[in-house]
Amino acid sequence: MVGHSGKILNKIIIAVGVILLLLWIIIPTFWAFKTSISVPEEAWKPIPTKITLDNYLSLFNPSLEAILRGMGLRAALPDPMIVYVTNSLIVSLTASIIGVIFGSLAGYNLARFSYRGKKIVMWLVLFAYVFPVFILMVPILVMMRYLGLYNTLLGLSIVHLAYTLPYSTLIMRSYFSGIPSVLEEAALIDGCTRLEALWRVVVPVAIPGFVTAFIFSFTLSWNDLLFALILLNSSHKYTLPIATTFFLWGGEIVDPGGLAATAIFAGIVPSVLYMLVQKYVVVGLVKGAVKA
Amino acid sequence: MSRTAQSLYNWIYVLPTLVLIIIIFIIPIAYNIWLSFQEKTIGGEAVFAGLKNYQRLLASSMFYKSVGNSLFYTFISVTSKALIGLGVALLLNKKFWGRGFLRGFSILPWAFPSFVVAVLFWFNYDYRGTFNTIFKMLGLQPVHWMSYENAMWSVILINIWHGWPFFFMGYLAGLQAIPTDLYEAADIDGANVYQKFIHITVPQLKQVLLTVMLLSTMWTLGEFTQIYMTTGGGPVDATLTIPMATYKIAFLTEINFPLAAAYTILVLPIYLFLIYFTLKQMGE
Numbered sequence: 072m073v074g075h076s077g078k079i080l081n082k083i084i085i086a087v088g089v090i091l092l093l094l095w096i097i098i099p100t101f102w103a104f105k106t107s108i109s110v111p112e113e114a115w116k117p118i119p120t121k122i123t124l125d126n127y128l129s130l131f132n133p134s135l136e137a138i139l140r141g142m143g144l145r146a147a148l149p150d151p152m153i154v155y156v157t158n159s160l161i162v163s164l165t166a167s168i169i170g171v172i173f174g175s176l177a178g179y180n181l182a183r184f185s186y187r188g189k190k191i192v193m194w195l196v197l198f199a200y201v202f203p204v205f206i207l208m209v210p211i212l213v214m215m216r217y218l219g220l221y222n223t224l225l226g227l228s229i230v231h232l233a234y235t236l237p238y239s240t241l242i243m244r245s246y247f248s249g250i251p252s253v254l255e256e257a258a259l260i261d262g263c264t265r266l267e268a269l270w271r272v273v274v275p276v277a278i279p280g281f282v283t284a285f286i287f288s289f290t291l292s293w294n295d296l297l298f299a300l301i302l303l304n305s306s307h308k309y310t311l312p313i314a315t316t317f318f319l320w321g322g323e324i325v326d327p328g329g330l331a332a333t334a335i336f337a338g339i340v341p342s343v344l345y346m347l348v349q350k351y352v353v354v355g356l357v358k359g360a361v362k363a
Numbered sequence: 364m365s366r367t368a369q370s371l372y373n374w375i376y377v378l379p380t381l382v383l384i385i386i387i388f389i390i391p392i393a394y395n396i397w398l399s400f401q402e403k404t405i406g407g408e409a410v411f412a413g414l415k416n417y418q419r420l421l422a423s424s425m426f427y428k429s430v431g432n433s434l435f436y437t438f439i440s441v442t443s444k445a446l447i448g449l450g451v452a453l454l455l456n457k458k459f460w461g462r463g464f465l466r467g468f469s470i471l472p473w474a475f476p477s478f479v480v481a482v483l484f485w486f487n488y489d490y491r492g493t494f495n496t497i498f499k500m501l502g503l504q505p506v507h508w509m510s511y512e513n514a515m516w517s518v519i520l521i522n523i524w525h526g527w528p529f530f531f532m533g534y535l536a537g538l539q540a541i542p543t544d545l546y547e548a549a550d551i552d553g554a555n556v557y558q559k560f561i562h563i564t565v566p567q568l569k570q571v572l573l574t575v576m577l578l579s580t581m582w583t584l585g586e587f588t589q590i591y592m593t594t595g596g597g598p599v600d601a602t603l604t605i606p607m608a609t610y611k612i613a614f615l616t617e618i619n620f621p622l623a624a625a626y627t628i629l630v631l632p633i634y635l636f637l638i639y640f641t642l643k644q645m646g647e
Contacts, residue, residue, distance in 0.1 A: 192381060337478070
């Protein structure tokens with residue numbers, strides 16, 4: 072039986088657990104965050120004495136000083152970081168918009184229609200969702216060269232559909248399954264075609280689903296290093312993940328402040344987006360595929 | 364509309380997705396198989412080489428080392444993530460002030476991209492960085508985190524730190540779905556905390572646990588970014604996992620596409636085996 076002492080014990084367990092949890096999350100993030108707001112001389116001091124936003128401002132418009140600090144780095148990355156941020160944005164937006172459009176059409180099909188061969192389609196989508204993409208690195212490179220899309224942001228966006236398309240299809244399927252089909256049937260009786268019913272009746276209701284699918288797709292593409300590494304070879308086309316790799320030369324960090332600001336900036340974008348759709352995280356990833 | 368026309372019409376919706384999946388996944392897998400039987404010639408066309416690439420890989424210690432590394436990395440990492448995720452889910456399923464904030468905050472590591480997590484740990488593993496500063500404060504000797512002996516554990520820690528919230532989210536959703544009257548009934552029967560955990564919580568969580576576990580195993584076995592950015596598979600071959608080995612064969616050491624293709628075909632059964640169970644578990 073839970074008595075008075077049991078309640079106190081419970082409180083102690085919660086307090087210790089919360090402290091451990093906070094330390095576990097904060098300690099590994101702390102140094103990068105701290106370095107991003109300290110002056111270069113204090114990069115390797117645990118506690119900064121001066122706080123500055125220069126590192127963040129240098130991402131967009133590097134001062135001469137910041138350029139000199141990253142001398143070795145500038146040979147590989149001649150442009151300000153904002154160029155790589157823009158490239159990443161272009162790729163992620165293209166990949167996620169195409170992924171969500173095609174994915175929601177397929178998701179609608181899988182949620183609503185029954186026909187021969189549907190099982191195979193569903194199986195293919197799930198297969199693509201879990202298939203480890205690194206296995207495709209050589210053939211994708213060869214294919215993109217053949218198609219003339221090597222070293223183009225468009226080519227990279229198309230390859231990123233490998234991440235965004237299966238994911239959008241699954242999440243939109245689970246979302247459409249949750250919308251009662253009476254809605255479209257009413258519209259069909261009123262003389263709409265299927266596509267009209269989809270566009271006028273279902274799409275407005277499914278907007279939260281689209282937002283979720285879009286945000287996840289965006290972050291999946293934003294996070295990719297492997298394909299960017301393989302498919303891009305001129306520095307002005309690099310995406311943010313590749314640009315980041317150049318900050319480590321022979322095990323030494325060049326320009327810690329600039330690197331820390333880049334990493335925090337690159338991490339905040341998806342984190343904020345995730346927080347917005349937190350509720351759907353698991354539903355989308357795990358249950359989305361389970362629900363029939 | 365006739366039935367055939369209707370069913371053709373249905374296909375239009377999935378057609379773009381199907382075509383893209385075939386172009387991005389199926390054709391490259393087929394091409395990989397074909398390529399694995401070819402041989403690279405200097406500046407020339409690929410020529411048929413039979414099983415030569417496979418023989419070369421099976422005779423190299425690198426192949427066994429990389430598979431072994433990957434299995435070790437994945438096993439330790441997934442087990443730890445599952446345990447930490449369970450602990451945090453049980454903690455944040457209790458009622459207390461600040462729980463809502465902590466639930467959101469706990470997603471943070473997972474919301475960071477892999478390459479950002481790698482950078483965070485560059486700072487942590489640096490000789491002057493976070494961990495050694497803490498060690499010094501505790502009066503311990505600083506450690507070379509990326510030495511041959513430590514590197515594997517270091518990259519495993521990165522993966523654990525990044526991936527545990529996925530388990531936490533899965534468990535939490537599972538815990539919230541357990542009907543409370545099950546616990547009430549157990550209370551009436553006089554069950555203690557431990558008995559309730561074993562006989563109610565664990566069986567009710569089994570399905571979600573299995574799905575999350577399989578997905579995480581797939582992703583961990585395919586993790587490239589964290590290792591590329593921290594150790595690059597080194598020192599020597601200490602952290603050479605399957606994805607890293609594929610990249611090295613194709614682009615760094617051998618620069619031999621057919622050999623890389625053969626390598627991916629050789630390891631493919633491991634992944635197909637897991638994919639089979641994942642798909643079965645996911646309900647299709």
